[in-house]
Amino acid sequence: MLNVCVIGCGRAGMIHARSYAGAVTGARLAALCDPDEEARTRAGAELGVGRLYASWEDALADDDIDAVVVVTPTGLHRDIVVAAAAAGKHVFCEKPMASSEAECDEMIDACAAAGVKLQLGFMRRFDESLQHAHEAVLAGEIGDVVLVKSLTHGPSKPKEWMFDVRKSYGPIGEVSSHDFDELRWFAGSEVASVYAIGGNFRSPEVAEAWPEWYDSFAMTLSFADGKLGMVDGAQYVQYGYDARLEVLGTKGSILVGRQPRESYAIARADGTVVRPMNNSWSYLFREAYVREAQAFADCIAADTEPLVTGHDGKMAVRLVQMGLTSLLEKRVVFDSEVSGA
Numbered sequence: 079m080l081n082v083c084v085i086g087c088g089r090a091g092m093i094h095a096r097s098y099a100g101a102v103t104g105a106r107l108a109a110l111c112d113p114d115e116e117a118r119t120r121a122g123a124e125l126g127v128g129r130l131y132a133s134w135e136d137a138l139a140d141d142d143i144d145a146v147v148v149v150t151p152t153g154l155h156r157d158i159v160v161a162a163a164a165a166g167k168h169v170f171c172e173k174p175m176a177s178s179e180a181e182c183d184e185m186i187d188a189c190a191a192a193g194v195k196l197q198l199g200f201m202r203r204f205d206e207s208l209q210h211a212h213e214a215v216l217a218g219e220i221g222d223v224v225l226v227k228s229l230t231h232g233p234s235k236p237k238e239w240m241f242d243v244r245k246s247y248g249p250i251g252e253v254s255s256h257d258f259d260e261l262r263w264f265a266g267s268e269v270a271s272v273y274a275i276g277g278n279f280r281s282p283e284v285a286e287a288w289p290e291w292y293d294s295f296a297m298t299l300s301f302a303d304g305k306l307g308m309v310d311g312a313q314y315v316q317y318g319y320d321a322r323l324e325v326l327g328t329k330g331s332i333l334v335g336r337q338p339r340e341s342y343a344i345a346r347a348d349g350t351v352v353r354p355m356n357n358s359w360s361y362l363f364r365e366a367y368v369r370e371a372q373a374f375a376d377c378i379a380a381d382t383e384p385l386v387t388g389h390d391g392k393m394a395v396r397l398v399q400m401g402l403t404s405l406l407e408k409r410v411v412f413d414s415e416v417s418g419a
């Protein structure tokens with residue numbers, strides 16, 4: 079039985095903690111860690127966990143813990159993951175992996191040197207519909223892949239700290255890391271160049287104070303092997319949480335994603351049909367999170383490579399940085415390692 083400690087009991091942390099508290103075979107939630115006393119005790123009471131740590135250093139010193147799930151604010155990921163590896167713990171780390179590629183490298187190297195697993199939190203790779211679509215692509219059902227298109231629109235109002243896009247990256251980082259990972263996964267190739275345009279369409283009141291703030295962007299991408307990519311991202315769309323993928327091949331296409339939350343629709347006497355819109359990533363991908371946690375436990379038990387690696391986390395960080403540079407500097411940005419440009 080794998081003893082897991084979830085570090086960070088916020089929005090995403092509680093999703094992981096609930097998975098390990100009963101839904102994962104071969105693993106159990108042994109401890110929780112959060113410096114915020116209220117978050118920590120609320121999580122412990124909900125999930126029946128008595129071993130609660132206020133500091134991640136103390137959690138890592140616990141010899142009974144075999145693996146940690148790092149779900150703190152992104153700025154802390156590097157320090158915790160490097161120390162966890164040194165303490166011999168297997169690591170699951172949420173996306174974005176870190177604040178820079180150099181930090182990602184440190185995390186990858188630390189886990190490799192310690193011989194522990196490192197899995198990244200791109201849960202869409204465990205979504206059943208996306209997995210079926212990916213298998214269809216590999217089976218050649220749509221011929222050769224020509225174009226991979228992905229969009230993510232989030233409903234929430236941007237928080238004040240996000241307006242400084244040089245630090246937050248804006249929606250390219252906050253909303254679209256998952257799209258970049260999906261594009262790489264479906265294309266089976268690395269991105270050679272990106273071009274992004276964007277604008278502030280929903281918060282004109284902050285335009286003067288934060289002229290670089292954008293709430294929507296459109297990006298085109300080219301892959302090393304010649305495939306094409308497109309990502310459309312938006313924040314504060316208000317109508318719901320919307321994530322969809324389309325793959326165009328030489329002999330067909332695949333669509334994944336739906337807007338309604340449920341499969342029922344209400345037809346009314348006024349001639350309209352009403353279907354409740356999905357409004358949350360945690361609902362849309364609820365089963366994917368459990369399958370992701372199971373895969374983490376399984377790769378440790380079987381001593382196999384995680385399905386989503388530190389390299390995947392690092393490449394998504396790179397694409398976020400390239401995307402923001404392109405948007406701010408209004409130019410195509412090339413990955414010199416991939417494109418040779």
Ligand SMILES: NC(=O)c1ccc[n+]([C@@H]2O[C@H](COP(=O)([O-])OP(=O)(O)OC[C@H]3O[C@@H](n4cnc5c(N)ncnc54)[C@H](O)[C@@H]3O)[C@@H](O)[C@H]2O)c1
Nearest residue numbers: 086087088089090091112113114117149150152172173174
């Ligand atoms: N995979 C996804 O779809 C997804 C979704 C949401 C968030 N995330 C990522 O998960 C991470 C957390 O985001 P969130 O939305 O849950 O944030 P959050 O603010 O809701 O929760 C963060 C928690 O970490 C705790 N924390 C702060 N400092 C800590 C420390 N030193 N040690 C331990 N815990 C500490 C906070 O008290 C808080 O409870 C971020 O990296 C975010 O990008 C991923």
